Amino acid sequence: KDDLTTFDYVELYLNLVYAYEQIGDYKKANFYSSLAYEYSQKLYNENLSDKIREIETKYNITKVEDEYKEKSKQLEERQSRNKKIIFIFVALFGFSLVLFYFFYQNLQLKQRNKIKELDSEIQENIINASIDGQEKERKKLSEVLHDNISALLSSAGLHLSAYLVGHKDEIPEEILKARSLLKEAHDQVRDLSHELVPPVLAKLGLYYAVQDLCEKNSNSIINFTFNYFGSNQKRYNEEFEIKVYFIITELVNNIVKHSKATSGYITLEERNNQIIINVEDNGKGFDSTKTYNSDGFGLTQIKARVKNLKGKITINSKLNAGTLVYIKLHIPDH
Template sequence: MKNSIVFFIFLCSGTFWGQIPSGSDSTDYYLERHQELKALRYLQRESELLYHDKNYTELCHKSIHKAQIYTRLKDYSKATKILFNALQIAEKEKLNLQEAIILKHIGICFEQTKNIKQAIYYLRKSEKSAYAQENDTLSASAQQGLFKIFTEKNNLDSARFYMKRILHIAKNNGTNHQKYIGYSNFAAYYLKTKEYEKAKKYLDTTLLYAKASQNLNSLNNTRNNIAYYYLEVEKNYKKAEKLFLEILASKPNDTISLSTSDTYLNLSYVYEKMNDFQKANIYLNKYIDNTDALFNERVSSELRDTETKYKIYKIEDTYKTKEQLLKDKEARNKKLLYIFITLFAFCSILFYFFYQNMRLKQKNKLKDVNNKIQQNIINATIDGQEFERKRIAGILHDSISALLSSASLHLMAYETNHLDESSPELIKTKAIIKEAHDKIRDLSHTLIPPVLEKLGLLSALQDLCEKNSNTLIQFEFTNHIAKDSRYNSEFEMKMYFIVAELLNNIIKHSQASKAFISVEQNNKQLFINVEDNGTGFDTKKTEHKEGFGLTQIKARIRSMKGSITINSKPNTGTLIYIKVELPD
């Protein structure tokens, strides 16, 4: 419970410093109203005009806005691709300021996806470029991102180096808010190193600049950290209570945000320490109610984001089709004009053959492009599903489950201190918390099987066969590889869900009583055979109407530089051969 308030200061990213040097426009209007689709359409139109007018400076700014929309939708791959395209323009046109800003945003994208090595690389490039341009604000922005990374990695020497540079810049020509960030970094650093006297000194200074900046979030973050100091160091629960109540009083209309929820939990802890168990229980109940509401809102938000991303991809596909049609038309007109001028005498004969040949080539080329686009869309969809599986499983296990465990411990502590009391409500609350904890654990295991994470692909496949076997169908697993062999975690997850989908198809469609799965490895290749004694099917007749699951499997295996062969005939069962390259 108490650890939820420790790191409010230094987890702020570089976005608190100067960003894109352009005024408000329709993009900001749409984003304030959570209309990402309209914002993207507007940016697409503006980008076309800017590209036509060769206004590359503003084009880079619009590209950053587009990347921020995809970041908002947690599509970091798309955001990074847009930023790298903008970086090419900035480098080609020698737009040094825009290049430094884009480098910083690329670093932030990599940090969000936990690609720390790349994040550090691009943030340092941004800092170096900003320093060469004598742009202290942008330099401090990149340094703030580096400070955040090194603090989280417990690389305290590097964190100390950057926090000193950030504060030096803020003292020289920074705003009150930038000075607030500079001193917050020092306070967070000393809280982390348990140098509490120094931490308190910087917390007091941070409070002064938070008030001067007139930023409510900054002020409440500082109150929160000072309250933590009173709780952990001075054990002055009255002062901590006063600060937490000031936070709630500063935002009377905010009763369900995450920060308010944390404040409820912290107040419950304070009152428990003060032996005021009635108030402790009141704020704990508020926290639990808020947690349920926040979880439901998070699920709804993710569903809305998924729908928005789907609509955005449709707009992009439409735009690409129109663009390709215009390019094809322009190329065709140029060729026809050239033929008309140079070969006028033979145009009536040659035109027909040339035109037919050109159409055939375009048709084949378009078919190839469509196939590649379809495969990329399928792979992107699967990657997104796997990423969301990991992310949601992580949230359930590391956050929600931990919070429920904490709540359960507090109830146990309350029972221990009130052995003479037997409240039906308390018993029911414990049962509800246990049921919620069990359901979250089961859901987390469904999203990412624990056997796969702990023991690897081979043990997970054996476990999958055992779990799916019953009186109607038996799955036999044969392994020709050392059982403790492990591969890249991403590779193992992909192969596990491919086999799981094939087993699911056997159960649903084959009417088989037995199925056999064998795995073997030869050099740098992995071979998986899946066989059943079911009804089978005509592979030629079903080639053009495969289910989306089988289409996904084929696309995924092709993207892994592998191959899949399906041998089946009616009433003879089915045999599937899979061969994939092992990752380095």
Template structure:
């Protein structure tokens, strides 16, 4: 039986080696590369970005092998378009420029048109560098005019109009607006019509023609609602609100501004959802990016190495087969042990990878919490307070206040309170100002109620401060454990004890609840304990869970303390 298996393996090796030699000699055809490129584009349109990246990278390698500038430019354009769809605009910007470098060496005006237009979009709407964006839009217009693509001409002139109007250069944008008004019925779509009506409204608002501006703004909003064009509709409400505010219609201006904020929030939620769906492939996308960056620079080296390998392949295959005859027998004897070791190793690697992913996600969340809380407190809250003070000063100087001012004052006060509460929820002010121990004492007090009471005790001086990042991580770990106690324990009494022990922080959490089988700790996903263990491992600490059914739960955590970094100031000696 073993003899037959060896013969089969040898035959497969011979066949594989022969096919490898032929495959290495084979140069892809232009038709094959085009087929792979088209498949990458189709996958991108279907939203399968990861698969599209794989096909694009494959197409790029084959195109470089053919030294076909047109195919190389097309591959880079598809890679950039994928990043564009994932809102990774810096990466999209980088690859659009690489694609344009190769496209400019060709006669493919269609591709040059698209790349210039996409670069114009990124410059204008993402980087806010309008002059560069307008330059690329005009280049796109040259190519679309040369290929006589009427629909693309209308589309590019619409972008130019929008760019000029966005920076207040209405006279520069007017010739393009007139052209679109004349030709959009034949070559435009619902999105073009919505945007066009808005642009007409903006122009007549600039010309102080109230009647025409009102007509076009209302028509833009109506068509946007009918065609479900959220992006253009949100801009229409925004520009219409500015028009109404300019003409003293504050009530309707506020109404349209609210609609703009609502639709913009929906669009932002959709974008965040798209990013969340794409987050799972971000690591692989970064890997694809690195490999894409290497393809062009490494190709010549690989081509030279490949030629050398081809000359040695047949000799190597013969030697390898002879060696394999001997190794195959040894492999057969040790295979069972190797399989077992491999399984254990793979399990450890997966566990470590999962832990690293959890920690990376948690660190990112905590950093974002801190940034958002700081921004809300230092910027938004301050602006709302300033607006409230101005309103208060106005109402103090004027005996009678209008209903709109009273409502505005109330809305500002409510917004200020909500921003303050959200800021404190993201990053408790006690933690930032007074430290970990005051914040934990306050946390226990807030979580206590008539059903479950939390006791807090600590042998550490309340004024003791650790590293800011360390305090934040410990606080959120304990908060998560206390939340678990509230949600799952059905306890009446719980206790949190903290003390220092030789540069370690000992944390002890106990409750008299229903408990659980702690031997199944690794499968208790619903309690979030796996994520807590990953956080503690990241801090080089340990966690012990001791619990039995109907006997309560005790969780002990020991973490090495990260102290505040001391600032060493230079000492200058007098001469």
């Protein structure tokens, strides 16, 4: 009973209403209809709370951007003040012109480095805030599609099928088309829910989700091999599993779309309360020593994800020699 969701209660009471109406017990049907309405209102309130949390996430992103602008402004004002000080010293102490010139250049360099560091930090925070919001929205939307909309479509289909059983001799074509459209809508909602957050990840865990990912992306052109060193029954924190899964998914997508590889290798290993991820391919590779290349193919977002998890990432790649991505993440306690 404790495992039932609010939607499960709504569906349960609606089915009871239908059942008691069929046997003619309208008193009980009315009682369960009231309960179904009560839980429908509760479900509406829960969905409303989710929308409020979504607005809060967007507000936090805006707040981070405002803080970045304010800090940049302060740094620019400080730089302007430093320029004035330097010019005064140059005017008063002409003999020290060269000395102050170097001091000024050094100060300028530090200011630029600080701005770059601040810009990099703010950009990472914005990326991570966006990613966290996207992952939460993925999970919640997947749950709503699967637990609410998909279930409602299934229930409507069952009611329609029950009606058709009692009217076998006279079945309007419109009713048959409606049942077909309901089934198609149910299948599309189910597929979309699985794309947002794979059910194997939620039900079985990271090991089986990555194994399924390799199987789905293997074909006659490229084959993915998965190795895991640890217990395949081990479950981690749900949020941690989702973040790790989408990091690996993004790397696999890069291999499929860009590498022109024929083989991909994914290895997961649990060691010293850390999870080690190796993603390798035999594709065309790129020059990982060049920043503009190594930050392509969504690697900037992957680096931000890893840093947000307080992990380390190393990318080794050479032209026509494949790519190896090594990631080390600390496993959260809870």
